Amino acid sequence: MILAIPAGLALNLGIGVMVLGQGTGALVAGVVYLAGAALVCVAMRRHYPHARLGSCNAVTLMRMALTTALIAPLVGGVAAGWAVAAIATISLTLDGVDGWLARRSGLCSDFGARFDMEVDAALALILALHALAGSPVGPEILALGVMRYLFIGAGLVWPWIMAPLPVSYARKAVCVLQLATLIALQVPVLSDDLAITLARIAAAALIWSFGRDVLWLRGHR
Template identity: 35%
Template sequence: MAVLVLVAMLVGLGPVGSLVGLGFTAVTWVLLSRSLGRSGGHRWGPADTITYGRLILTGGVAALVADAATGSVHHVVLTGLAAVSLMFDAADGQVARRTGATSRFGARFDMEADSVLALVLSVYIAIHLGWWAVLMGLFRYAFIVAGWALPWLNAPLPPRMSRKVVAASQGVVLVVVSAGLLPTAVAQICVAVSLISLCWSFAVDIRWLWLQESSRRRLPAPSRAFAGAGHSEPVLADPVSDLLVVKPATT
């Protein structure tokens, strides 16, 4: 609410932007409270506070994007909020590791904060570049919808540096293009290249998950039972109700 009031004082917010900002606040609060209740006694730490701060800034961005859809564009404030949120993306993970407070909840929280910011910014650039650009923010959400029909897509993924690089570059491209400093043709090329890299990254993950599923199916039933007994609960087993929306991440 403080961010929304500050944005309204700086540039003004129309009724649509105000409603979207309030709705974002309410939905985030409800889902986050529910997730904390399901986290098995997770202790809120400094890293969680940083991630929550990023999510709060994204709420201000969402309100400005809604205003932009009605014709009120405020590049500087919108890009500033998004850039600060993006800069703190690396901070919450570092703080969690240095304070020994890494957790399933924290990793998922960070992941969803990234996804929501990407979705909001992709809607914003789509206003200027064409609605095809919104695909930048829809990849993970489309992935989880596919996971409802193909449960093997919900298996946990191993860490992969290229996935982190693609995700980081996606955030940079979204913020730079949102600033409106690039010519339209250059901005479209940057977004197209980022989309291609996202397609490649998701294709690599889907192939890995498919190979794992194929290997599991080839095992005899007793072997599958024995193999399953030694595995812990998947890190991201519940794609919808764990946190804000989806899994797995490109980060």
């Protein structure tokens, strides 16, 4: 972890400055990354059952660095674009790598799964903010970015919502659809009608997925 955090910070700042062309925004993104890394360290001490970080969690940390780097253009007032889409695609691609590494190295854990999930949620929120600023889709696009946080907020009111859920390939497929749609909305190749249609399909699928999970949790509380 001692080496992984500085490596992630270097990746974060390098992308912000050299790829996204942002100075002040890159510094803000770096601060957000460090704050996230600090929270990860605290959570690892409390909930991680293994003695070593492992390449799986290092990859997730790099995903977090890529994700938070996308804050830089938002701070700089530059939303969406090919560079944002490319970086987000790399982060999404690595989403399957960290799980494979965890299984291969025997370092699977609830902490690792939660870490991975929260990076996905952060990526969705940041991409939704980019899409809101740079795509023809209206404020409804935020549904693709805030559902996870609404779910957590509901869990503060009804604790049974935070109970473990069974593995669901449908849930995973909807997550991929959500992020793939948000990435597609970053590039100026979709017609306005197609962009709006894709966003609404993905939002409907996401609402269905969360609604199904809430109903399951309510029935098994």
